[in-house]
Amino acid sequence: MSNGRIPDEVIGAVLKHHDIVDVVGRYVHLSKQGHYMKGLCPFHSEKTPSFTVTPEKQIYHCFGCNAGGGIIQFLMAIEGYSYPEAIRHMAQEAGLDIRIDSSADTGSQHNPEKAKLFEAYELAGKLYQYILKNTEQGKEAMQYLRARGLSDKLIDTFGIGYAPPQWETLTQLYERRQFPLPLMEQGGLLSVRQDGQGFFDKFRERIIFPIHDWKGRLIAFGGRAMGDKQPKYLNSPETMLFYKSRSLYNMHLARPQIRKLRQLVLFEGYMDVIKAWAAGITNGVATMGTALTAEHAEGIRKQADEVIVVYDGDSAGQTAAYKSIPILEQAGCVVKIAIIPNSQDPDDYITNNGSERFVREVIETAVPSIKYKLLYIRKNYKLQEDGDKLRYIQNALKLIADVPSPVEREHYAKELAQEFHYSYEVTLQNLNEIRLQSEKNNRFGDNKAKAWNNVMNDATPRVRTPSLLKAYHNAERQLLAIMMYDPEMTRYVEEHLGDQFNVDAHAALAAHLYAYFAQGYEPNASSFIAMLQEEQLERLASSIAMMGNSHGVNHQVVDDCIKEIKKYPQQQLIQQKREEMIRAERSGDIIRAAHIGSEIISLEKQLKSS
Structure with missing residues (x-):
């Protein structure tokens, strides 16, 4: 089984040098619970731990948001690595001399337009820095920065530069270097002239602050005017590299x-x-x-x-x-x-x-x-007036009532009572009444925006729990769980069921398992998941792997699962026939309805005998 251009033996070598508990433990505080390690999921907000690491299988799975996989998938999710980047990172940490063809990375950085824009931004950043530090045009900007308390070392650390007032300084550089100017405009570096004929520099007569992604790649600029020029700040527009709602400076x-x-x-x-x-x-x-x-x-x-x-x-x-x-x-x-x-x-x-x-x-x-919050709302009230004072106390208690920690609630309730010379008992009674009313109005749990994490200690969530999975669906999952740890059973399933899984994702996972064991690999959930390289399948595989293979496995269990899976298409056909019969009866076509009824009886007999 090949994973892009990264050989499986490379993946295996890297995984062998890492333990998932050590890797995940750098990011999540894990506590031992039996054979598992549990902690708060780093991928969604929760107060009740639902994130589970299984050392024996070298996998993780969150029962809240359904994130899951092995070490590679965890690093990709937490660090934003591409698959090859995660492998390279793990290899470096393990001191392994592994060379991975950069073309194995089919991620966004190998989109030709993105790659060209990264190159263009890097070139522009160097140009602006050079102009600031080495030209007459940059002297005033340099004096301004020093007057603001920025040393040369700080200017270098943050790559600060200066865009001169001329209209085509950067444009002409791009033309000489044969950069495609329309792409430079799409990337927020140039602007189109009003008449549509040609381009000019977007940033002019401004101090330039380079903006990088978390990997250190230059993706945008912030330009600050020194005088009265408006706007005072001009940032790059959103582009294929730069998303303002996600990017953070520095x-x-x-x-x-x-x-x-x-x-x-x-x-x-x-x-x-x-x-x-x-x-x-x-x-x-x-x-x-x-x-x-x-x-x-x-x-x-x-x-x-x-x-x-x-x-x-x-x-x-x-x-x-x-x-x-x-x-x-x-x-x-x-x-x-x-x-x-x-x-x-x-x-x-x-x-x-x-x-x-x-x-x-x-x-x-x-x-x-x-x-x-208490200090912020306080300024809206005239506390020397009784009416405003009482309104402030009531609203302050509402804020305090939302605090999850009983100790914190008690602390701030005491402070409030002492400041306004009220009985602590009365203040606490008022606070508890507000909390009780709030719980009646809104009986949700840890994470109000996420139905899957709405668990309370004293009540069940209002959000309706999902219905139980159908028999064929459970049978497919159980079969895949058995297959994941048993090459012999996998070969048996391939022979007797093949690709007849009813859920497409289950069929895809089965196909990967057939190929995995056909190449002689030993049962290993982490290695198998590492070779999938498709997020939906990785999550599914980690969820199924958590089921384990303790099903009292024998051929009878497997045969029962296969039988249940094969029954479903026929059950679906019978249901369709029943609907056809009802339509025929309603339209007055009694002969056709009777004919369909006979077909249904025949199909049901076949189903019982199968």
Whole structure:
């Protein structure tokens, strides 16, 4: 069995040097439960662990979101690797000298247009850096950056450049290097002239901040005007390389520290990230002026458990920070909010107060999300007036009631009672009444947006559970589970059933198993899954592998499964005939109805005797 151009022996050698518990354990806190390891799934938000690793089979499976596979699939999902990239990474970690033909990677980076755009962005980045550091045109921009407190080392670290005021500096370079100009325009590097005749540079007379993907490939630019030119910031448009709702500035540099600390510091802009980096905050990224999205949050959750939001201290920044809380918490992040006084932004605060105070008084004093919510809503009330005071207390209690931790609820309820000189018992009673009413109104569980994770300790979810699988479906899954661990039974099934599985995905998985064992491979769920290289089949195989092969397996069990599978098409035919008979009766065609009735009797006899 061949996996693209990566030989199976290469895959086998790489897998032999890695243990799935060690690999997954770098990303997920695992606890032993019998023969399994369990933890919170890194691919969706949950509070009740449904993510299971099976050391014996070297596979993982989440019973919540159905993610599953072996070590390779896990690294692809958590790191965003392509299949060959995951193999290369594992080989390097194991110290194996394995050469993989780059053409084996059929991923997006080998799309010719994307490859050309990556090359074009790299060239543009070098051009802008050269102009900033080595030309007369770049002197003013360099002076501006130094005045903003950026050292030469910072400028080099972040690859900052300068786009000159001329209209065709980059365009002419692309023409000389024979880059296709229409593609450069699609990639957000050039613009089309109004008359449609020719192209000109999109970025002119701006300081250029390169934007990279998490792998460090240049995918977009942010351009900042130095004077009164509008707009103040100009970002690349969305392209086949750059998606604003997913991209985070500086993720490629910050990622190692984020992964080490399991903490990410979230800013709004380039300069905030860069100045914070100089202050020692090397786990900072930014949303580049766009609103935080659920896609951003999901990407963040894969890298970090905790997020410190450090937005501008003005009203707009505080509102954006408030809106970020549910998005990040929905993804499963613990959220803290840093409060910057006097409406300053992080850049200003560092410039005015120094790096040490920024770390000590802003980052380290970030408050839990519930504390920030209480501070945020507080400014909407005149607390010296009894009416507003009571309304604030009631709304504060509603926020506190949503906190999942009883200890935190008690803490903030006590604070509220002490501040406004109310009895703690009365405050707690009010809080419990709000929680009780909330549970009556909305009896959902851990993850309100995800039906498969709505499990509560004291009640079942309202969302209707899926109906039981049909007999033939269960028989096919049981048969595949047996086959996965038994080459002899696989050959028997191939001979007596072949491709007659009723579910297409089951038929595809069976075909892979036939081929796998025909080439002499030993039963190994992880190796088998590694060779599928199709996400739907990988998930299905991991789910079936979790069933194991403890079915009291013998030929009678297998024969019963095959019989059940073969019955289904005939049952379907009988059902179709019954519907035809009903239509004939309704149309008054009694003779045809009687003829169909005879066919049904004959088919049912065949079914009973089979």
